[in-house]
Amino acid sequence: MDQTTIGEYIFKQLMMQEQLPGKDDFVLKTMSKISAKSPRMTVKIEKTDGQREHYHQTDGPEILFVFSGKMVFKTVNKKFPLTGGNFIFFDQETEYTLLPLHWGDVLVRIKMDSSFELKDFLENVYNTRSSVTNLINKIISAYGRDHYVIFNAPKVDNSSYVIDRVLIEYVEPNLLYCDKVSHLLAILVLSLLENDCYVDAGNVNLQSKYQISDFTNYIEKNFQNISLSSMARFFGYNPSYLSTELKQTTGFSYKELVENERMKQAIELLKNPAYTINDIVNFVGYTSKSFFYKKFKAHYEMSPAKMREKLAQK
Structure with a gap:
């Protein structure tokens, strides 16, 4: 079994279970605890009825993984939209609700016993870089405060590959599958840390839908040094x-929105003769003067120098 066939297997099981009445989820497989270092886990797949919200309360640590599609989970006062590849690590005795799932939305819930504790694992990660240490401390603090942490990894990320390997070990266990799963879970957490996928829910006012002004205001304030990943973490x-959300709410792609803001700022700076073209290039966030000229001419159908002359005549 590989990454392709595990998906086919899960979809097949989901189709079979959808025909049966009962709970909002079903057990894919239960793993027995063989050694002290191998946690006992239960893999569950959430059913997709498209109508009802699903309420859950964890009775132990739990990993929620969006295998495909998208979903929204909510706590007491917040909603969190997630897409394929995203993870949530829950503490025990944590309440949350899943908004109705639709066909194609596949949600995997891995229920752990108390021997797997995210906080304990993070505290044992050794790294001399202050940026990594600060990130780990931030996650531990948020986990203690909210009792869950969110990682917005994309589906093509290494973390998705690792969790697929975990699921394969569940479906087709080999001789050392418990030990392999334990190490794979460690690699999963390290991959999420390494790729800077953590989202601090406490500092972000997440909504199911944002206003256009929320996006444009952020770009206006951060156009000089902005990336899609940093903007995604903020929201x-x-x-x-986020790329899809921007296109749907503004009519422009992320790159178009950033470029429009930079061109607007360039026009304002061209009005002031004290600024050289090099000053303007650096200020609006470009590293290449020739690339700036190319974008500017495509935007205004004239060079920055010609635009400066035109503005001076007004």
Whole structure:
């Protein structure tokens, strides 16, 4: 079994279970605890009825993984939109609700026993870089405060590959599958840290839908040094989800919005003869003067120098 066939297997099981009445989820497989270092886990797949919200309360640590599609989970006062590849790590005795799932939205819930504790694992990660240490401390603090942490990894990220390997070990266990799963879970957490996928839910006002002004205001304030991934972290979205959301709410792509803002700022600076073209290029966030000229001419159908002359005549 590989990454392709595990998806086919899950979809097949989901189709079979959808025909049966009962709970909002079903057990894909239960793993027995064989050694002290191998946690006992239960893999569950959420059913998709498209109508009802699903309420859950964890009875132990839990990993929620969006295998495909998208979903929205909510806590007491917040909603969190997620897409394929995203993870949530829940503490025990944590309440949350899943908004109705639709066909194609596949949600995997891995229920752990108390021997798997995210906080304990993070505290044992050794790294001399202050940026990594600060990130780990930030996650531990948020986990203690909210009792969950969100990682907005994309579906093509290494973390998705790792969790697929975990699911394969569940479906087709080999001789050392418990030990392999334990190490794979460690690699999963390290991959999420390494790729800077953490979203601080406490500092982000996540909504199911944002106003256009929320996006444009952010770009206006950060156009000089901005990236899709940093903007996605701010709004609590997966980068690909944010890209789609921007297009739907503004009519422009992420790149077009940033370029429009930079060109607007360039016009304002061209009005002031004290600024050289090099000054303007650096200020609006470009590293290449020739690339700036190319974008400017495509935007205004004239060079920056010609635009400066035109503005001076007004």
